Amino acid sequence: MRGKITLEDHWDHPDNGEQAHKWAGLFAVDPEKNVREIMDLDHIRTSYMDEYGVGYTILSYTSPGVQSITDPGEALKFAQKVNDYVYEKIKDKSDRYGSFAALPMHDPKTAAEELTRCVREYGFKGALVNDYQVGEDGETLIFYDQPEWDVFWETCSELGVPFYMHPREPYGIIYDKLWKQRKWLVGPPLSFAQGVSLHVLGMVTNGVFDRFPKLQVIMGHLGEHVPVDIWRINHWLEDVKKPCGLHKTMKKTIREYFRDNIWVTTSGNFSTPTMNLVINEIGADRIMFSTDYPFESFKDACTWFDAAELPEQTREAIGRGNAKKLFKLDQYKDCDA
Known part of the structure; x- marks a missing residue:
């Protein structure tokens, strides 16, 4: 398929070589x-x-990008630095490249202001944040599913741009207690999916999407295990209604949040049976193609998707149509690159 759109393709700043080598x-x-x-x-x-x-x-x-920087001021400076840099690199290539904003997530107001700057001044397509932010004390893990973050989600909704929740590695006491003796499970084998699933389902069950029904959130890797387990999640939140003894407070079902608010991409999960399962559970109109390059092979991502047994209408939707709609890419002309 020619003219695909991909949206989880990573880059790093040239001043960040030490961190890049560590992560690689x-x-x-x-x-x-x-x-x-x-x-x-x-x-x-x-x-x-x-x-x-x-x-x-x-x-x-x-x-982990900005989410690993504990000092709020330094985090903001670094976010601005990388956002300014990528804008300068791609501003003359708008027919081929767009960007997500990197954000400091110590407090919602600062995050909202930087997102607004990037969208309004640079035309960025939304934000990508690497799961939780490490707090100023170096120990606190900041999540965004509580009411104090409403000002940020309100900004996303008003700007009309999506938020991509991307994984990061376990940190601090969480790593020491859960993963240190199971380090081979850190990353793609388990911890990435576990972390993002916890965060996004926290947003669901803590009412973020109920307060901001137009908010759009993206999960990579074919949904970080959630679509595969959606029957069981729905069973306990809808049928039993007492997860851990607590009554459900959500206004809609988990399937309805996927229908209205949550998207998934194919990044780093090049399995046709899994993709078909996700299509059956949440629908092809909530899935978008992505590569997870360069942590995964660009070639593998594209040749797998192009050869996957799919109806051509479905391939078109996942390959570019859904992304064109979500990101309002009216200027994108199905490039035959």
């Missing part, structure tokens, strides 16, 4: 190749797009 050493098959490709916003990335039929890419700043 943990989560890349070929660390040196990963670092070389994640730092490139020109030749390598564009050549892959041309070769494998991707017409448009929304860039995302790599994990």
Whole structure:
């Protein structure tokens, strides 16, 4: 399929080489190749797009990114630095590239202001945040599913841009108590999905989507295990209505939140049986193509999707149609790159 759109394609700032090598050493098959490709916003990335039929890419700043910076002031400065940098790199290539904003998530007002700046001044397509933010004390983990974050979600809704909840590694006491003796399960095998699923389902059960019904949130990796387990989740939230002894307070069912508020991408999960299961559970109109490059192979992502046994109408929707609608890509002309 030519003219695909992809939206979880990572990059890193050239000043962040030490962190890039550390992250690549943990989560890349070929660390040196990963670092070389994640730092490139020109030749390598564009050549892959041309070769494998991707017409448009929304860039995302790599994990853990700003969410690992404990000082709020430094986090804001760094977010502004990377947002300014990527804008300068892609501003003359708007027919091929867009970007998500990287955000400091210590407090909702600051996050909302930086998102607004990036959307209104730079035309960014939304925000991508790497799960929880580490607080100023270096121990607190900040989640965004409580009422004090309503000012941020209100801003997302008013701007009409989606929020991509991306994973990061377990940190601090969570790592020490749960993962240290099970370190091979950190990352794609389990911890990434567990962390994002907890956060997004926290938003569901704590009423974020009820207060902001127009809010759109994206999960990668075919939904971080949630669609696969949606019957059981729905059973306990709807049929039993007493998860852990508490009565449900949600206004809609979990399936309705996926219908109205939550999207998933194919990033880093190139399994046709799993994709078909997710299609059956939440519908093809809530799924978008993505690669998870360079932590996964750009070639593998594209050749798998192009060859997957799907009705062509479904391939068109997942490959680009849904993203065009969500991100309002009216200028995108189904590039035949």
